[in-house]
Amino acid sequence: MNKTTRKIFHFVMIKPSRYDDDGYVIQWFRSSLPSNTLAVLYGLALDCVERNVLGHETQIELHAYDETNTRIKINRITQLIQKSGNNALIALAGVQSNQFPRAVDIARQFCSKDIQVCIGGFHVSGCLAMLPKITPELQEAMDIGISLFAGELEGRLESLLQDAFHKRMKPLYNYVQDRPSIKGAPVPYLPTSLIKRTSALRASFDAGRGCPFKCSFCTIINVQGRKPRNRVADDVEQIVRTNSAQGISNFFICDDNFARNRDWEDILDRLIKLREKDGLKMRFVIQVDALCHKIPGFIKKAAQAGVTRVFIGMESINPEALKGIQKRQNRITEYRAMIEAWHDVGALTYAGYILGFPTDTPKSILRDIKTIQRELPIDLLEFFILTPLPGSQDHKTLYESGAEMESDMNKYDVVHVTTSHPKMSKKEWQDIYHQAWEAYYTREHVKTVIQRAKEWGFSTREMMSKLFSFYGPAKFEKIHPLEGGILRLKYRKDRRSEMPLENPLVFYPGYMWDTLKKYTRFICLLLRYKHILRNVEVERRQGDGSVRL
Numbered sequence: 001m002n003k004t005t006r007k008i009f010h011f012v013m014i015k016p017s018r019y020d021d022d023g024y025v026i027q028w029f030r031s032s033l034p035s036n037t038l039a040v041l042y043g044l045a046l047d048c049v050e051r052n053v054l055g056h057e058t059q060i061e062l063h064a065y066d067e068t069n070t071r072i073k074i075n076r077i078t079q080l081i082q083k084s085g086n087n088a089l090i091a092l093a094g095v096q097s098n099q100f101p102r103a104v105d106i107a108r109q110f111c112s113k114d115i116q117v118c119i120g121g122f123h124v125s126g127c128l129a130m131l132p133k134i135t136p137e138l139q140e141a142m143d144i145g146i147s148l149f150a151g152e153l154e155g156r157l158e159s160l161l162q163d164a165f166h167k168r169m170k171p172l173y174n175y176v177q178d179r180p181s182i183k184g185a186p187v188p189y190l191p192t193s194l195i196k197r198t199s200a201l202r203a204s205f206d207a208g209r210g211c212p213f214k215c216s217f218c219t220i221i222n223v224q225g226r227k228p229r230n231r232v233a234d235d236v237e238q239i240v241r242t243n244s245a246q247g248i249s250n251f252f253i254c255d256d257n258f259a260r261n262r263d264w265e266d267i268l269d270r271l272i273k274l275r276e277k278d279g280l281k282m283r284f285v286i287q288v289d290a291l292c293h294k295i296p297g298f299i300k301k302a303a304q305a306g307v308t309r310v311f312i313g314m315e316s317i318n319p320e321a322l323k324g325i326q327k328r329q330n331r332i333t334e335y336r337a338m339i340e341a342w343h344d345v346g347a348l349t350y351a352g353y354i355l356g357f358p359t360d361t362p363k364s365i366l367r368d369i370k371t372i373q374r375e376l377p378i379d380l381l382e383f384f385i386l387t388p389l390p391g392s393q394d395h396k397t398l399y400e401s402g403a404e405m406e407s408d409m410n411k412y413d414v415v416h417v418t419t420s421h422p423k424m425s426k427k428e429w430q431d432i433y434h435q436a437w438e439a440y441y442t443r444e445h446v447k448t449v450i451q452r453a454k455e456w457g458f459s460t461r462e463m464m465s466k467l468f469s470f471y472g473p474a475k476f477e478k479i480h481p482l483e484g485g486i487l488r489l490k491y492r493k494d495r496r497s498e499m500p501l502e503n504p505l506v507f508y509p510g511y512m513w514d515t516l517k518k519y520t521r522f523i524c525l526l527l528r529y530k531h532i533l534r535n536v537e538v539e540r541r542q543g544d545g546s547v548r549l
Helices: 036-050 074-082 097-111 122-130 136-143 157-165 233-244 264-276 298-305 319-324 332-344 362-375 393-401 426-440 443-456 460-477 504-541
Strands: 007-015 027-031 058-066 088-092 116-120 147-150 172-174 202-205 250-253 283-288 307-315 348-355 380-385 485-489
Touching: 007 036, 007 074, 007 157, 036 058, 036 157, 036 202, 074 097, 088 097, 088 157, 097 116, 097 122, 097 136, 116 122, 116 157, 122 136, 122 147, 122 393, 136 147, 202 233, 233 264, 264 298, 283 298, 298 307, 298 332, 307 332, 332 348, 348 426, 362 426, 380 426, 380 460, 426 460, 443 460, 443 504, 460 504
Parallel strands: 007 058, 007 088, 088 116, 116 147, 147 172, 202 250, 250 283, 283 307, 307 348, 348 380
Antiparallel strands: 027 485
């Protein structure tokens, strides 16, 4: 059939952002990380297009948007869809709890135009995996005509598209307990045009899903399962080659714990071969646990494969806190050996540190940060507020006990307090979160980290840049660094539905002044860090740069 006579079906994939405290979408000229969920969905959609799952007489057109770096122009998308008789599906993908209110606001506007919408992601999946009944916000979404999808889409996107094509969408698709194999699944993929909207020109993919540990705050184990499911080396090679063909050589392997991927050695051996024999220049960021250095050959092979940065789930250095969250595998005595093992192969280390375990107090948190500064050669430390995320055992326990929890899902972003604490008021807990960033990223400790970088062979200038990019967003934007980006964008009409639109004469001057004020502070911080860097370099040249680790 001639292409011009084929029916058009639009499949629109949107990764929503969330709202800031003033109700405006958090969006950037360039965001920090690409969405793995969007890449997975786009790859599955390409496979459906190639297989003509809606029949040879129907052409599927794909549209993908990441709202963290792209404004979602709903009227323009609607007009495009209406030209094909509303023959479309809007898929809001990878929606986390803090993104759910924004996702519903987007979906509501499409539903009002009689366009089919489906929301999937960790919030929907986590609630259905752990709670005995549909939560109020999920029920409200279904009541206004939004379909919900729980679980993973491998092997299921075809039938979802067919339901949308035939206008027979169900209110709920629940596959959360039926986890598919991802071996041989279509390649996660995003076009370069989307990846270029991120600051690092980096693609992401999951080499495996699930985690064998039982951390009570984690949603991964209840949504993706505790029995890991993996892609094999052939799959990973295809992912790398597909992205390399469009000029992408920087990757984030977003497995919750790549060290526990049972095929890690085969995958790393294949990546080593691609680098050393095929000449593909690749760099990887991975996430691991605190005992990964105990796995024979793991760190050495990871470095050979091109791993240059490693995120470590430290969580706490308090043994009682670790025991309480069922993370007994973390041991402070192992942290130092593990960090030094990564430094020995030239890899920068990040660690996540959670604030708000039952034994925590403002005093104990500040004491523990000083201990880390003194005893552990970690490079970048990022802080999270202990949050009962829907899908975690912590959330289920509080839900079943009737404990107080924040009702606004937008605040489940790990930088807002969402429940009570036995030893801290909500204000004390929120305040110590902000103080923690100040306490770790002091002028003196920034200098120490830069000096240590010189000792273990890392670029001092790059280390300075990383320290700046982590501390700056937390200090001036009051958001987590992983939500950060380059040049914050705000649009007056892209405000939370229950908040009033500001007068243009108020909004635009306020936005301009706020931008000028914040970026003046950013520049001052950058100049301060550059001054520290210059001092380190001068001291090294003078032979006075020894560092006590």
